[in-house]
Amino acid sequence: MSHEFSENDWRRLIASLGEDPDRPGLVETPHRVAKAWKHWTSGYEQNPVELLKAFEDGAEQYNEFIIVRGIPVYSHCEHHLAPFFGKATIGYIPNGKIVGLSKLTRLVDCFAKRLQVQERMTMQIANALMEVLEPKAVGVIVKCRHLCMESRGIRTPGEETVTSAMLGELQPNLAMRTEFLSLAKD
Numbered sequence: 001m002s003h004e005f006s007e008n009d010w011r012r013l014i015a016s017l018g019e020d021p022d023r024p025g026l027v028e029t030p031h032r033v034a035k036a037w038k039h040w041t042s043g044y045e046q047n048p049v050e051l052l053k054a055f056e057d058g059a060e061q062y063n064e065f066i067i068v069r070g071i072p073v074y075s076h077c078e079h080h081l082a083p084f085f086g087k088a089t090i091g092y093i094p095n096g097k098i099v100g101l102s103k104l105t106r107l108v109d110c111f112a113k114r115l116q117v118q119e120r121m122t123m124q125i126a127n128a129l130m131e132v133l134e135p136k137a138v139g140v141i142v143k144c145r146h147l148c149m150e151s152r153g154i155r156t157p158g159e160e161t162v163t164s165a166m167l168g169e170l171q172p173n174l175a176m177r178t179e180f181l182s183l184a185k186d
């Protein structure tokens, strides 16, 4: 199924705003916007399980947190199609299987490039890691600014929404949670 908006759909949208879609500045806009939305929703075409490509850890068996901080998040909220953006931190304690570090960033992007709510995106990232790596623990923290809240509606510029998912041993183990939160701190 194609979920690509055609150029004509965007042309109609521009006209419905009272604009002239044929004026020079707007003539190429439907084409550009169709291309941009294809990019912003490209996550639907990615399979998180395939992109993670786990491999066996060597004989040394790393047994502590692997944490990547500052992973960029660019998504759109499913309520208003408005951007929300910020950073994610991912940490996991492996159980024999690890992934290339760049794959964590790719995983975030795969779920961010869909219509989302921040809570679901956070859980999807954590669940995918649990499923593929079967690690001892997974922690995900996402901090985002939502333009639907900042530029309209409640209008709260600069407000940050923080969500987290703690799976595996992170759930019952308070000491492990404290360690993760301290390593995750910017």
Ligand SMILES: Nc1nc2c(ncn2[C@@H]2O[C@H](COP(=O)(O)OP(=O)(O)OP(=O)(O)O)[C@@H](O)[C@H]2O)c(=O)[nH]1
Residues within 6 Å of the ligand: 077, 078, 079, 116, 117, 118, 119, 146, 148, 149, 152, 153, 154
């Ligand atoms: N839980 C959650 N809510 C979100 C997210 N992004 C946007 N929202 C909220 O989605 C809600 C939609 O509320 P509605 O009352 O249906 O729509 P609305 O009249 O445009 O709401 P206002 O934004 O309050 O003007 C708003 O409260 C938004 O702040 C998100 O990622 N997670």
Ligand SMILES: [Zn+2]
Residues within 6 Å of the ligand: 077, 078, 079, 080, 081, 082, 146, 148, 149
């Ligand atoms: Zn919104």
